[in-house]
Amino acid sequence: MKLFSSVNDVKDVPALVAEALQLKQNPYAHQHLGKNKTLSLVFLNPSLRTRMSTQKAAMNLGMNVIVLNIDKEGWALELRDNVIMNGTTVEHIREAAGVMGEYSDIIGVRSFPGLKDREEDYSETIFNKFVEFCKVPVVSLESATRHPLQSLADLVTIEELKTKARPKVVLTWAPHIKALPQAVPNSFAEWMCRADVDFTITHPAGYELCTDFTKGAAITHNQGEALKDADFVYVKNWSAYEPYGAVTGGNEDWMLTNAKMDTLAPAAKVMHCLPVRRDLELSSEILDGPRSVVIHEAGNRVWAAQAVLKQMLETL
Ligand code: SN0
Numbered sequence: 001m002k003l004f005s006s007v008n009d010v011k012d013v014p015a016l017v018a019e020a021l022q023l024k025q026n027p028y029a030h031q032h033l034g035k036n037k038t039l040s041l042v043f044l045n046p047s048l049r050t051r052m053s054t055q056k057a058a059m060n061l062g063m064n065v066i067v068l069n070i071d072k073e074g075w076a077l078e079l080r081d082n083v084i085m086n087g088t089t090v091e092h093i094r095e096a097a098g099v100m101g102e103y104s105d106i107i108g109v110r111s112f113p114g115l116k117d118r119e120e121d122y123s124e125t126i127f128n129k130f131v132e133f134c135k136v137p138v139v140s141l142e143s144a145t146r147h148p149l150q151s152l153a154d155l156v157t158i159e160e161l162k163t164k165a166r167p168k169v170v171l172t173w174a175p176h177i178k179a180l181p182q183a184v185p186n187s188f189a190e191w192m193c194r195a196d197v198d199f200t201i202t203h204p205a206g207y208e209l210c211t212d213f214t215k216g217a218a219i220t221h222n223q224g225e226a227l228k229d230a231d232f233v234y235v236k237n238w239s240a241y242e243p244y245g246a247v248t249g250g251n252e253d254w255m256l257t258n259a260k261m262d263t264l265a266p267a268a269k270v271m272h273c274l275p276v277r278r279d280l281e282l283s284s285e286i287l288d289g290p291r292s293v294v295i296h297e298a299g300n301r302v303w304a305a306q307a308v309l310k311q312m313l314e315t316l
Pocket of ligand 1: 178180182184
């Protein structure tokens with residue numbers, strides 16, 4: 001694998017999930033693969049799980065890791081072409097990514113969307129420039145429109161915890177106070193549409209996701225109907241795709257509570273990619289109770305990242 005930016009970069013999704021679960025059983029079996037190989041993790045935005053789990057995954061494979069929080073510690077990056085750099089930006093992405101490629105065998109990049117210009121975000125201009133100029137294999141650590149390492153860990157978690165062959169999985173929108181990216185729900189939808197699950201998306205009117213990611217999913221504005229008999233409920237806020245980045249208030253009753261779950265899906269496991277704002281996006285009674293698998297799910301980020309890095313190291 002030379003690029004991991006979406007599910008479309010994966011030849012065999014069930015095999016990648018199986019590989020992640022094998023690595024979980026035997027984390028240190030492939031230390032020779034990463035010997036004298038360097039992974040650089042470049043962050044243009046904050047991170048906790050992605051940074052730590054990907055570093056841990058690389059260490060399990062015997063790799064050396066460099067982390068650069070370029071938004072805080074690097075030179076101010078110019079991302080646009082054809083501009084005279086007489087303002088606040090100091091270094092162009094062309095040189096910055098090119099140089100990072102000299103120091104790295106694999107690069108991971110996190111580049112959130114601006115949520116202002118939909119065309120620019122959805123063409124993945126920043127991520128694609130890194131790929132173009134660094135000239136080494138690149139792993140997405142969440143780009144403007146996708147978070148594939150998260151979705152792989154989510155699928156691994158569902159595979160591990162499911163109690164029937166084809167579980168019902170529901171992605172539900174949740175309230176928030178800020179405009180958040182569509183990357184996590186886009187990616188989750190895209191992966192679930194490729195997996196052997198019965199998949200439903202529910203959100204208030206106005207929060208329709210880009211249909212490129214949701215082909216094959218059932219979509220409803222009725223949260224109660226969607227939750228009925230779910231095996232997994234995936235909670236996430238996102239801002240509107242149209243008008244792009246918009247947030248409309250007044251959907252506070254979309255937050256999951258034990259009362260809702262008891263009535264509609266008593267046996268369901270509740271997932272969230274984290275970070276989660278307690279009692280705004282998701283009730284603390286759920287997070288602190290037996291339905292929540294959010295910590296287990298975050299733990300699986302290591303095995304997802306390790307499976308992807310292993311497949312990349314094998315093709316270096
Ligand atoms: C990011 C998102 O894409 O929704 C990262 C998720 C892995 N989340 C946030 O930016 C949360 C910010 C907040 O203020 O709650």
